[in-house]
Amino acid sequence: QHETVFRRMIQLIKDVCKLVSRALQPPRNVRITSHNMDLVLRWDPPEGAASGLFYTTEYNTSVSVYKVGCLHITALSCDFTSLNHHITVYGQYTARVRAELGEEKSAWVESTQITMDRDTMIGQPNVSLISSKSNIEVSIEDPEFRISELRHAYNYATYNITYWKEGQEEKAESISNIQQNRVILDKLEPWTRYCVRVQINTQRNLNPSEPSSVTCESTDKESPWVAAVVTFVVMAMLVTLAVVAVVHRKKMSHFLCPKDSLPQHFKKHLLEHPSSSIYLAMRDSHPPEEVYDQVSVIAEGNPMEEERPLEAAGTNCSSQPETTVGQI
Structure with missing residues (x-):
């Protein structure tokens, strides 16, 4: 059993x-x-x-x-x-x-x-760089939260900015406990390319945020606002000219294409061919023919005297007979 x-x-x-x-x-x-x-x-x-x-x-x-x-x-x-x-x-x-x-x-x-x-794991911030002479301005944008915002969730949130010359990350420098989202990196070498990475730190969350993507920019570049200002001025001038042209279009049209005309008898006088006898004679006349006679000059005396110096020959100029030139 x-x-x-x-x-x-x-x-x-x-x-x-x-x-x-x-x-x-x-x-x-x-x-x-x-x-x-x-x-x-x-x-x-x-x-x-x-x-x-x-x-x-x-x-x-x-x-x-x-x-x-x-x-x-x-x-x-x-x-x-x-x-x-x-x-x-x-x-x-x-x-x-x-x-x-x-x-x-x-x-x-x-x-x-x-x-x-x-x-919670805080995502990476977005970083953009603006170069101005020998400085670089770092602009930081917080990651987007599903509920609330970074600054509302964490009263004390700071940025850790690390920057270095491109290709020399082992010599990187850091700036910590930054609360502003715009920071100027000054005392940089001119005409040099720098790279920047940013992380967010909070007191409540012991884990730092994901590091931002590495962003690089060169010093001594013209700031983009200069081109923006120039573009704005040019556009403002073009708009002003267009407005002036529209408002004063009648005056400008009268100035460029005046409606006043010459009296009819002036037009007739300017357009008709000249009829004066002097003008017609000059127009129809031919250049006069030139009439001339051939003249020969013959010297009398010893031909050897022609070889004497000019001064010696000059003393006998008064004794030479006169030469007669035929009249035309």
Whole structure:
């Protein structure tokens, strides 16, 4: 009799083990995360999970019971901030998830607790640089939070700015505890390219933000506002000229194309051909022919005298006979 009872107990244990082994396995690696003040539960599917699994999630706070989150989803995450639930910056949250297959439901698997302002991962800030002579202005834009804003969530948030000459990051310099979102890096070398990276630090959140992308700019570049001012002045002048032209278009039209005309008898006098006798004679006349006679000059006396010096020849000029030139 005792042996029979013992065998029945063994069979019952085997049956229970079979039922347990056949039960739907719960999700694995359940964790709750926050990035830029969102609240997301993530998990991995059960080991050896069958196809067609669904999941249901719930969440609670330190002062409330569990509330329904995502129902019958196939995704492996649930974003509670997108469900119009009242998630607060300073709240403490826990979440859980279970697997579902038809009428079968697995056991709930609960995450650890998260405190939003303390545990959220702050994203990278956006950084832009403006060069002006030997200075570089660093402009910082905070990451966008899903709920609230950085400066509202953290009363004391500062920037850590690291900068270096391009290619010399091992010699980088840093400026810490900066609260302004515009900072001037001065005393830089002229005509040199510098690179900048920024991180955000808070007192409540012990983890610094993700570092910004590395941004580089060269010194001694003309500031873009100069070109903007020049463009503005040129555009203003063009608009002014256009307005003046529209307002005074009649006066300008009269000035450029006057309506006053010469008297009719003036036009007739200017357009008709000259008819004076002198003009007609000059127009029709031919140049007069030139009449001339050929003249020859013959010298008398000893031909050898022609070879004497001019001074000697000059003393006898009065003794030479006169030469007569024929009249024309």
